[in-house]
Amino acid sequence: MSQKTILRALAGERLPVPPVWMMRQAGRYLPEYRATRAQAGDFLSLCYTPDLAAEVTLQPIRRYGFDAAILFADILLLPQALGLDLWFVTGEGPRLSTVTSAAQVAALKPTDAIHDTLAPVYETVRILARALPAETTLIGFAGAPWTVATYMIAGRGTPDQAPAHAFKAEDRAAFSALIDRITEATIDYLSAQIEAGAEVVKLFDSWAGSLKGADFDDFALAPTRRIIAALKARHPGIPVIAFPREAGPRYAGFARATGADCVALDNSVSADWAAAEVQKDGCVQGNLDPRLMVTGGDALVAETRRIVAAFSGGPHIFNLGHGITPEADPENVARMLEAIRG
Numbered sequence: 606m607s608q609k610t611i612l613r614a615l616a617g618e619r620l621p622v623p624p625v626w627m628m629r630q631a632g633r634y635l636p637e638y639r640a641t642r643a644q645a646g647d648f649l650s651l652c653y654t655p656d657l658a659a660e661v662t663l664q665p666i667r668r669y670g671f672d673a674a675i676l677f678a679d680i681l682l683l684p685q686a687l688g689l690d691l692w693f694v695t696g697e698g699p700r701l702s703t704v705t706s707a708a709q710v711a712a713l714k715p716t717d718a719i720h721d722t723l724a725p726v727y728e729t730v731r732i733l734a735r736a737l738p739a740e741t742t743l744i745g746f747a748g749a750p751w752t753v754a755t756y757m758i759a760g761r762g763t764p765d766q767a768p769a770h771a772f773k774a775e776d777r778a779a780f781s782a783l784i785d786r787i788t789e790a791t792i793d794y795l796s797a798q799i800e801a802g803a804e805v806v807k808l809f810d811s812w813a814g815s816l817k818g819a820d821f822d823d824f825a826l827a828p829t830r831r832i833i834a835a836l837k838a839r840h841p842g843i844p845v846i847a848f849p850r851e852a853g854p855r856y857a858g859f860a861r862a863t864g865a866d867c868v869a870l871d872n873s874v875s876a877d878w879a880a881a882e883v884q885k886d887g888c889v890q891g892n893l894d895p896r897l898m899v900t901g902g903d904a905l906v907a908e909t910r911r912i913v914a915a916f917s918g919g920p921h922i923f924n925l926g927h928g929i930t931p932e933a934d935p936e937n938v939a940r941m942l943e944a945i946r947g
């Protein structure tokens with residue numbers, strides 16, 4: 606069996622101390638990240654410069670000794686590789702050219718053309734596979750099709766994903782074709798990350814919670830299942846983490862329905878409920894409220910310990926319920942790690 610703690614937990618092993626990493630662990634809360642980002646000039650240049658992207662991936666590993674490193678990139682690089690324009694507005698977030706018709710779906714670049722744009726990401730993975738400490742697991746990632754589609758349709762982040770819901774309601778066939786195109790491209794994108802050295806991959810479905818009923822089945826669950834089945838066929842033994850954020854009761858059964866080796870939990874579900882209803886099917890990850898990394902104090906330590914205790918009966922990877930924010934205090938990360946590792 607692998608000695609890497611993350612891989613042991615993903616294989617279903619209960620460990621006395623849970624392995625730990627954090628969503629957005631390379632990010633603006635760290636002064637060394639801000640310095641490298643300034644050197645790169647802007648966020649996308651940082652993503653597409655392998656030496657610098659590898660450097661920011663390694664920064665939180667050096668500072669905190671996390672058990673996993675997550676490739677530094679962004680879920681919106683794939684839409685760009687499919688032919689959309691992408692830029693980031695400082696202080697606001699991403700902007701993309703949009704896809705809102707069957708003709709625009711058909712005009713996206715073919716899947717085998719994505720690697721031209723994404724080659725630097727694979728090079729970052731290769732650098733990291735060589736540079737990481739022997740005990741650190743390298744996680745690759747992509748956005749899940751629904752979440753990626755919400756940005757491609759709206760051209761930006763939206764609080765309620767209304768433009769994507771409208772497209773789905775107006776032309777379900779064209780919307781489904783878009784989901785299929787993203788699904789196919791995601792399979793090849795993650796496959797290439799694995800071939801470059803990613804040991805685990807994670808699918809971020811940040812907006813899964815806005816899909817209800819049959820829509821959740823068709824556009825959160827089914828594409829995830831299809832991606833995982835294709836990856837398992839091509840790369841047996843590579844674990845997959847699924848993050849259907851704010852899926853609520855639909856977290857139960859999600860691993861069984863999709864074949865995910867681990868389900869990442871946001872902080873809106875109770876740890877005790879998830880221990881009973883989600884962890885019974887395998888590894889779970891997440892749940893700590895990222896706001897505690899800003900406020901810290903005794904509440905951070907108490908909540909960290911409560912989550913460790915709640916999931917102590919089965920396989921568990923400690924993580925936050927969503928990404929750490931720029932306002933977080935780096936000292937609070939150290940405090941959290943001390944509460945987990947003692």
Ligand SMILES: Cc1c2[nH]c(c1CCC(=O)O)Cc1[nH]c(c(CCC(=O)O)c1C)Cc1[nH]c(c(CCC(=O)O)c1C)Cc1[nH]c(c(C)c1CCC(=O)O)C2
Nearest residue numbers: 628629630631632648675676677678679680698809811928
């Ligand atoms: C929805 C989404 C995106 N990107 C991602 C998601 C899914 C997870 C989630 O829900 O947060 C995923 C992501 N984005 C980033 C990573 C790198 C790995 C990591 O450390 O977790 C990962 C895994 C870097 C990033 N991606 C982004 C930053 C900040 C950019 C900067 O340095 O200015 C980082 C470190 C920018 C980004 N990228 C995206 C948005 C909406 C924004 C702007 C909001 C923000 O600034 O936080 C799209």
